[in-house]
Amino acid sequence: MTTDAPRRLRVLAAMSGGVDSAVAAARAAEAGHDVTGVHLALSENPKSFRTGARGCCTIEDSHDARRAADVIGIPFYVWDLAERFREDVVEDFFAEYEAGRTPNPCLRCNEKIKFAALLDKALALGFDAVCTGHYATIVERPDGGRELHRASDMAKDQSYVLGVLDDQQLAHAMFPLGDTLTTKAEIREEAARRGLFVAKKPDSHDICFIADGDTQGFLAKRLGRAEGDIVDESGTKVGTHEGAYGFTIGQRKGLRIGTPAPDGKPRYVLDISPVDNTVTVGPAESLDVTALTAVRPRWCGAAPTGPGTYTAQLRAHGGETEVTAEPADGGLLVTFTEPVRGVAPGQAIVLYDGTRVVGSATIATTDRARVRIP
Amino acid sequence: MVYLDHAATTPMLPEAVQAMTAQLTVTGNASSLHAAGRRARRTVEEARESLASALGARPSEVVLTAGGTEADNLAVKGLYWARRDADPARTRVLASPVEHHAVLDAVEWLAEHEGARVEWLPVDAYGRVHADALREAIARNPDDVALATVMWANNEIGTIMPVRELAAVAAEFDVPLHADAVQAFGQVEVDFAASGLAAMTVSAHKIGGPYGVGALLLRREYAPVPVLHGGGQERQVRSGTLDTPGIAAFAAAARHAVAHREEFARDIGALRDDLVKAVRAAAPDAVLGGDPDPAGRLPANAHFSFPGCEGDSLLLLLDAQGIACSTGSACTAGVAQPSHVLLATGTDADLARGTLRFSLGHTSTEADVAALAEAIGPVVERARSAGLS
Numbered sequence: 001m002t003t004d005a006p007r008r009l010r011v012l013a014a015m016s017g018g019v020d021s022a023v024a025a026a027r028a029a030e031a032g033h034d035v036t037g038v039h040l041a042l043s044e045n046p047k048s049f050r051t052g053a054r055g056c057c058t059i060e061d062s063h064d065a066r067r068a069a070d071v072i073g074i075p076f077y078v079w080d081l082a083e084r085f086r087e088d089v090v091e092d093f094f095a096e097y098e099a100g101r102t103p104n105p106c107l108r109c110n111e112k113i114k115f116a117a118l119l120d121k122a123l124a125l126g127f128d129a130v131c132t133g134h135y136a137t138i139v140e141r142p143d144g145g146r147e148l149h150r151a152s153d154m155a156k157d158q159s160y161v162l163g164v165l166d167d168q169q170l171a172h173a174m175f176p177l178g179d180t181l182t183t184k185a186e187i188r189e190e191a192a193r194r195g196l197f198v199a200k201k202p203d204s205h206d207i208c209f210i211a212d213g214d215t216q217g218f219l220a221k222r223l224g225r226a227e228g229d230i231v232d233e234s235g236t237k238v239g240t241h242e243g244a245y246g247f248t249i250g251q252r253k254g255l256r257i258g259t260p261a262p263d264g265k266p267r268y269v270l271d272i273s274p275v276d277n278t279v280t281v282g283p284a285e286s287l288d289v290t291a292l293t294a295v296r297p298r299w300c301g302a303a304p305t306g307p308g309t310y311t312a313q314l315r316a317h318g319g320e321t322e323v324t325a326e327p328a329d330g331g332l333l334v335t336f337t338e339p340v341r342g343v344a345p346g347q348a349i350v351l352y353d354g355t356r357v358v359g360s361a362t363i364a365t366t367d368r369a370r371v372r373i374p
Numbered sequence: 375m376v377y378l379d380h381a382a383t384t385p386m387l388p389e390a391v392q393a394m395t396a397q398l399t400v401t402g403n404a405s406s407l408h409a410a411g412r413r414a415r416r417t418v419e420e421a422r423e424s425l426a427s428a429l430g431a432r433p434s435e436v437v438l439t440a441g442g443t444e445a446d447n448l449a450v451k452g453l454y455w456a457r458r459d460a461d462p463a464r465t466r467v468l469a470s471p472v473e474h475h476a477v478l479d480a481v482e483w484l485a486e487h488e489g490a491r492v493e494w495l496p497v498d499a500y501g502r503v504h505a506d507a508l509r510e511a512i513a514r515n516p517d518d519v520a521l522a523t524v525m526w527a528n529n530e531i532g533t534i535m536p537v538r539e540l541a542a543v544a545a546e547f548d549v550p551l552h553a554d555a556v557q558a559f560g561q562v563e564v565d566f567a568a569s570g571l572a573a574m575t576v577s578a579h580k581i582g583g584p585y586g587v588g589a590l591l592l593r594r595e596y597a598p599v600p601v602l603h604g605g606g607q608e609r610q611v612r613s614g615t616l617d618t619p620g621i622a623a624f625a626a627a628a629r630h631a632v633a634h635r636e637e638f639a640r641d642i643g644a645l646r647d648d649l650v651k652a653v654r655a656a657a658p659d660a661v662l663g664g665d666p667d668p669a670g671r672l673p674a675n676a677h678f679s680f681p682g683c684e685g686d687s688l689l690l691l692l693d694a695q696g697i698a699c700s701t702g703s704a705c706t707a708g709v710a711q712p713s714h715v716l717l718a719t720g721t722d723a724d725l726a727r728g729t730l731r732f733s734l735g736h737t738s739t740e741a742d743v744a745a746l747a748e749a750i751g752p753v754v755e756r757a758r759s760a761g762l763s
Contacts, residue, residue, distance in 0.1 A: 036690070041709045077690055080709040124760035125687055 009128040011035045011174060014114055015068060015076070017061030019191050019198045020133030020177060022068035026194050027176035028131045029072050035131070037069035037076040040118065042085040043209065058211075064198050071195050081117050088112035090209055097219055097245040100272035101346025104161070104316060105207055110134075111164040111298075119172055131174040134158045137355075138175060146170045148300050148357040151178045160313050163350035163360035166298050216246050228277030230257060233270070233286060244277050249368075250287055250342025257281065268342075270368065288339035289368045294332040294349050294361030303327065303359070310351040310358060314343055325351055332361045343368070376697040376745045380580075380674060380735025381529055381557060386623070387582035387630050387736070394584055394623035404616040405607060414618045421625035428628040429576065429591060430565030437590045437608045438621055442556040442577030444601070445590035446476035448612060449552040449573040450523055452598025454484050457520040457550070459599070467492050468511050468522040468549075471718040472501040474529050475704055476575075477554055478714070481523070490520065494718075500665040501528050501719045505539040509546075516547040524551065526558035526574070530702040530715045530731055531664030532675025534562060541570030550596060556580055556588075560631035561639060561672045566591045573598075576628075578620065582736060583627035587620035634736075642734045643673035645743055649732055650676050652747035657754040661725065663702075663716065674734040677702060679721065680754050683728035686710055687757035692730075695749050702731030727762060 011033045013025035029035040039062050062078055069076035089108050096103035119130045135151035136159040148170055151157040165173065177187070184203075191199035206213045223245055230239035239257040241247070251269040261267050261283065268287055271280040297303070307326035312334065314321070322337040334349060343366045351358040386394075402414030419433070426433040439445045450467075457464045469481045471494040484490035493511055495503045503524050512519055522544055527534045537553055544551035550572035555564050560581040566574055573596065578587040590612075592598070597611065604613030631638075647668065653660055653676070663677035664670075680688060685701035692699060703713035716726035732746065 036694070075690070075693055077686065078709050079686065121687075121760050124756070125691060126756060 009033045009174075010126060011129050011131050012118070012122040012125075012127040013037050013074070013131040014118060014133075015039050015065035016133070016204075017064035017068075017198065017201075018133065018204060019188060019196070019201055020135075022065070022072075022133070022196045022198050023187055023191050023194070024131055024133040024174075024176045025069070025074065026072045026191075026196065028174060029074055031176070035072070035074045036127070037065065037072070037074050038118070039065040039076070039078045040085075040113070041078050041080045042082055042089075042113070064201065068196050068198055071197075079118070079121070081113055084117045085109070085113055085209075088117075093207075093209075094219070094222055096346045098223055098274060099346075100244060100274040102248045102344040103346045104348055105209070106316070107161045107164055107348055110161055115165055115169040115173060119169060123172065129172045129174045131176060133177055134162055134175050135178050136162050136175050137178040138170065138173060139356075145301065149178075150352070150355040150357075152181045153183070156184065159352075159357050160316050160318075160348070160350050163300075163313075163348060163357050164298050165300065167301065170300060219243070219245055226277055228279065230255065230279045230281055232261075232267075233280065233282045238267075238281065241279050244272050244274055244279050247272050247279050249344040255281060284341065287341040287343075287368065289336065289341070289343045289366040290339050291333070291335045292343060292349070292366040293328070293364050294334060295330075295364045297327070297330075297332050297359055297361040299359035300357050301359075308358075310353060313350045313352065314340065314363070315347050320352070323351070331364065376742045377737070378697065378699045378732040378734065378742060378746060380738070381731065381733030382700055383579050383585070384582055384735040385737050386579075386584060387627050389630055390578075390583050390623040390627040393626035394619045397619035397622050400618070402618070404618055405605060414616075417618050417622050418616050421621045424625035425576075425589060425628050428625075428632040429559070429574075430567045430569075431591050432567075432594070434594060434609070435566065435591050437592050437612050438616060439588045439590055439612055440586050440614070440617070441588040442474075442554070442575050442580075443476040443588075444612075445575040445577070445588045446474070446552075446554055447480045448590050448598055448601050449575060449592075450477055450480040450521070451484060451488075451601055452611070453521045453550055453552065453573065453596065454488065454490060455599035456597060458488075461517075463518045464520040465489055465491055466515070466518045467520055468495055468508065469493075470495050470497060470501075470503045470524045470535075472497055472528050472530075472533075472715045473523065473525055474554055474556070477523055477525065477552075495522075495524065497718055499719050500670065501531055501533045501715055502665070502670075503535055503540065505536060505543050508540050509543045512543065512547045512549055516549065519547070519549045521572075522549055522551045524553055526553045526555035526564065527562065527672050528664065528715060529557045530713060530729075531677045531719075532557075532672035533664045534558070534670055534672065537569050537571065541572075544572075545570055557672060557675075559628075560635060561674055563635070572596055578624035578627055581627045581631040583624040584620050587617060587624045589624075638736065639673040642736075642738060643668060645738055645740065646673055646676050646734055648740070649734070649743045649746065652743060653678055653732075653750055656747060656751035660754070663719075663721075663729065663731075674738075676732040676734075678730055678732075679716070679725045680728040680730070680757070681725055682761065683754060683757040684760065684762055685727055685729045687760050688728065688730050688753060691753040691756055692746075692749060695745075695753075697746055697749055700731045700733070702729050724762060728757075 011028050015021045015037045066076050093105050135156040137149040139147045150159045188199045210218045225242045229237045247269045267281040270282045311320040312323040323334050325334045345363045348360050350360040402410035404414040404418045422433045422436045467490045485492045496507045541551050552573040554575045556577045559576045574591040579585045602613050661679040701710050712726045
């Protein structure tokens with residue numbers, strides 16, 4: 001990738017305050033680029049800067065990022081993208097859950113914030129690229145085009161959440177961590193060696209704007225409680241819920257169904273229907289999906305014109321599965337070679353050709369789920 | 375580096391460095407009774423006399439603090455508590471809305487925690503409080519006013535307040551008036567006795583002294599309730615071991631500032647005028663903040679709003695070229711907030727986002743202004759293309 005690029009680039013390094021983005025910025029600077037660090041303030045309520053809760057954009061994270069930038073010896077600023085983040089990520093998160101879908105806000109943030117709002121501003125200010133601590137690899141083709149590939153270390157690969165990037169976004173992206181086979185421990189060692197005290201900072205896992213990790217509580221506060229029925233596949237009521245948005249397809253825990261299934265086996269969420277506020281449950285085998293449609297396809301490179309065979313990833317940290325995908329009605333029609341389970345509309349499907357990201361789209365319907373994207 | 379942020383802090387003067395370093399290796403607590411203590415006390419008291427003389431005050435009116443913020447807090451909170459203790463009806467605090475956060479936040483804290491009723495005094499388009507406005511506010515009920523506070527000169531847009539007139543109005547009603555003179559000291563004539571103020575804040579590092587030293591000038595009839603309790607130093611108003619090296623250096627800087635004030639105002643004022651011309655030539659739609667009349671603003675201050683630009687972007691682009699300045703407004707966790715000063719002057723909220731404050735000082739040169747003159751045009755153009763995010 002570009003860390004050994006001959007050209008000295010003006011690089012804007014997005015620094016969350018965590019160890020990965022700090023090492024990424026340090027590597028970019030070490031490679032000879034002219035690097036400026038920027039921390040994104042994404043929380044709109046200034047008070048939440050002071051809660052100190054883990055997540056993102058607490059005052060502590062901002063301070064950690066600033067300290068790392070000082071150690072690396074690069075300028076550092078905090079940019080307030082809270083309004084854009086609320087509009088494009090948080091509101092979208094609510095709307096998707098309300099519609100019975102399961103969004104991936106990290107993907108959305110990469111698409112709309114880091115490689116849109118941030119990148120646009122960076123380019124306008126004269127920067128050439130935005131650098132992040134994502135684990136993914138950019139390969140330059142001989143024709144000058146760029147390909148996004150999985151990280152060398154499959155276990156840490158984050159190409160799934162970057163699958164939404166198009167050619168233009170990719171052309172200005174830099175992922176210094178993606179092309180080296182480094183364990184997290186080695187990244188921490190490298191951080192320590194570089195004098196970055198974030199070396200020992202714990203990883204962040206949950207959704208950054210839900211500081212206490214309680215997604216259901218976060219949704220309930222905004223969307224309110226709306227009691228509805230939990231039914232089995234025959235339509236027989238087997239329980240009640242306090243809001244259909246609180247469920248994800250494939251979910252097993254927290255259903256609180258009083259009556260056991262006739263066969264005594266566990267039941268899973270099969271469908272979520274916001275229209276009649278109904279959640280349908282059933283046995284694991286009913287989760288099987290053999291085909292899906294997806295909308296808003298985004299391609300890294302030229303869009304395919306006909307059907308093709310790919311491997312697909314259906315959720316962050318999910319495995320690969322073989323599919324046939326073809327463009328249809330401006331979207332995508334995907335058929336699975338083997339049935340897969342627990343496919344949730346709202347999540348992204350990312351298509352790969354080997355390690356190369358071909359494109360992505362948002363799952364709209366499955367031949368199992370009743371949820372429809374309008 | 376082109377340093378155009380002297381209002382944030384200015385390089386220490388050689389005489390201040392000398393005065394400070396001379397004391398750093400001398401042992402002695404100014405409160406101790408032995409010879410070492412007496413020696414330290416002598417240094418402190420000589421410095422106090424120097425400061426008093428530089429500021430038109432009596433030595434007993436100089437309460438030494440660990441900086442401007444502390445002096446502001448002592449004045450605002452301490453006078454509020456003392457006045458309210460003397461008469462529980464006195465809970466009204468009159469303040470200009472363009473104060474530095476050291477005053478603004480102290481006042482708001484009193485409202486949130488101590489039952490103060492805050493009235494923000496009206497300001498004109500230059501951020502100036504007029505004596506009539508203060509009179510009108512006090513006269514509504516002179517008996518319930520705890521204190522009034524109006525800065526001597528504004529730190530963002532440089533507007534000088536009519537301090538004497540304001541103090542005269544306050545005195546008519548026996549209301550103590552405090553002024554934060556941190557930016558004014560060294561740039562305009564600051565004479566505590568002549569001003570008629572009850573209390574006045576100054577800070578060392580804005581005039582070429584060290585960080586962490588300041589003073590509250592306090593008329594002798596006022597005994598604010600202390601913010602810091604302890605050994606009872608400084609008229610029982612401000613406890614804490616006196617910082618002999620810092621205080622000696624503060625006094626050295628103050629002597630220099632007063633001795634060179636007129637020449638500073640003339641020379642730096644002329645340089646500032648050049649800077650304003652250069653910025654206007656390069657960015658014709660730039661809006662000068664504060665009073666356009668040089669007599670009404672600090673000689674070292676220039677403040678602009680650049681339509682369609684984000685102050686952050688302007689600062690980043692200038693910083694990348696080695697030019698240091700400020701957006702002028704305060705940050706919350708590093709995020710620049712729209713300037714409360716500009717909003718108080720009625721400036722459009724979008725315009726208030728695109729501000730830069732250039733502040734000159736004793737090390738400023740024509741080359742600094744020339745460097746800015748060359749850089750500012752393209753920087754504004756580029757920042758404008760990045761727009762308001």
